[in-house]
Amino acid sequence: MFTIPVGKGLPIYESVVVTWIVMAVLVLLSMILVRNLKVENPGKKQLALESGYLFFRNFFYNLLGEHGARYIPYMITVILYIGLANIMGVFGFVPPTKDMGVTIALSLMSIFLIEYAGIRHKGTKGWIKAFAQPVAVMLPINILEIFIRPLSLCMRLFGNVLGSYVVMKLIEIICPILLPIPFNLYFDFFDGFIQAYVFVFLTSLFINEAVE
Amino acid sequence: MTSLIAIGAAIAVFTGIGAGIGIGLATGKAAESIARQPEAEGKIRSTLLLGCALAEATAIYGFVIGLLIIILLG
Numbered sequence: 103m104f105t106i107p108v109g110k111g112l113p114i115y116e117s118v119v120v121t122w123i124v125m126a127v128l129v130l131l132s133m134i135l136v137r138n139l140k141v142e143n144p145g146k147k148q149l150a151l152e153s154g155y156l157f158f159r160n161f162f163y164n165l166l167g168e169h170g171a172r173y174i175p176y177m178i179t180v181i182l183y184i185g186l187a188n189i190m191g192v193f194g195f196v197p198p199t200k201d202m203g204v205t206i207a208l209s210l211m212s213i214f215l216i217e218y219a220g221i222r223h224k225g226t227k228g229w230i231k232a233f234a235q236p237v238a239v240m241l242p243i244n245i246l247e248i249f250i251r252p253l254s255l256c257m258r259l260f261g262n263v264l265g266s267y268v269v270m271k272l273i274e275i276i277c278p279i280l281l282p283i284p285f286n287l288y289f290d291f292f293d294g295f296i297q298a299y300v301f302v303f304l305t306s307l308f309i310n311e312a313v314e
Numbered sequence: 315m316t317s318l319i320a321i322g323a324a325i326a327v328f329t330g331i332g333a334g335i336g337i338g339l340a341t342g343k344a345a346e347s348i349a350r351q352p353e354a355e356g357k358i359r360s361t362l363l364l365g366c367a368l369a370e371a372t373a374i375y376g377f378v379i380g381l382l383i384i385i386l387l388g
Contacts (some may be wrong), residue, residue, distance in 0.1 A: 254371055261374035264381070300367040307364070 111224060117201035124186050124198070125131040162304060165306040169223055173215065173306070180208065181302045188294025191270065197294075200267050205260040209252035212305040217248070220312035255304060262297045266290065316388065329376025336369035342375045 106112040135151050144152070158181070162174045187204075190197045198204045220231045233244045266289035273282050344362040348355050 257378055258367065258371050258374050261378050262370075265374075265377055296363075300363065303360070303363065304367065 106199075115201065115203070116196050117198035117204050120190055120195045120198045121187070121204070123195065123266070124183060124190065127186065128182060162302075162306055165303065165310060167310050167313070170219065170306070170309050173219065173309055175187075175216065177302050177306055180211075181298050184208070184259070184298035184301055185295055188298055189290050191267065191290045191294075197263050197267065199259055199297075201261040202256070202260050205263075208259070209256035209303070212255060212301075213248065213252040216251070216305070216308045216312050219309045223313040251308060257302060259297055259301055262293060267294050301302045318381060319387045323380040326376050326380035326383060329379075330373045332364075333370050333373035334370075337366050340365045340369060 106114060126165075135147065137149055138145075155178075159174060159179045162170060162177050166173060166177070175300060187198045199208075220232065224232060234241050235244075270282065270285065270289055273285050340362060344358050347358055351358075
């Protein structure tokens with residue numbers, strides 16, 4: 103908890119401050135990396151950037167399909183944010199995804215995008231009709247799914263990050279030197295990236311299902 | 315009272331058993347199917363990750379419930 107000295111003092115959560123840092127890093131990187139891009143004989147930096155972008159683009163294109171291709175930039179933004187946020191523990195910050203508010207916001211954005219994609223692609227009537235697919239008995243289950251999907255997305259990310267944070271803190275209490283390094287690699291890098299991957303993977307699967 | 319709360323949280327964490335068995339089974343089958351059909355590795359991997367994420371969710375729910383028990387009751 104930080105306080106900005108304005109009037110009586112404006113309290114700001116730590117997750118917000120770390121999110122600002124993540125945002126600053128991403129914005130600065132994207133400003134620096136896209137400078138001096140050329141069509142004719144591109145430099146090494148530009149080639150690396152292009153192959154990285156194509157990797158993400160192809161990955162999401164395979165998941166989202168032709169109709170969902172317009173949501174690729176959002177997905178790449180989310181995976182970059184969650185991926186960077188999850189490894190903030192390495193640099194001595196508290197990962198913002200450890201705060202349930204952040205994961206709730208992310209999963210709400212996901213479910214709104216999923217339903218928006220469904221309405222945009224099928225029209226309002228088709229979207230409402232899709233709740234009774236494939237048989238009318240599925241209606242309550244399909245409606246429940248609107249609430250279950252963001253809940254499980256939110257809880258999965260929050261639980262994983264908080265769990266690995268708690269384990270890392272316990273290990274640091276037992277032995278603060280050398281021992282945390284391998285665990286750090288597993289819990290912060292591997293688990294953090296896997297969770298970012300799973301979050302966008304599930305969101306794009308749901309979008310693909312909604313636009314089909 | 316405190317020890318009862320601790321026991322309750324510990325019981326909630328037992329959900330991890332199911333997730334462990336599930337992920338183990340899924341990974342074993344995935345290794346088997348990659349050995350049988352190495353060219354389908356990409357598809358198998360993405361299906362495996364989806365299954366693992368869904369199976370793992372139960373363990374995470376147990377963890378969150380355990381946490382809620384400790385925070386709300388303790």
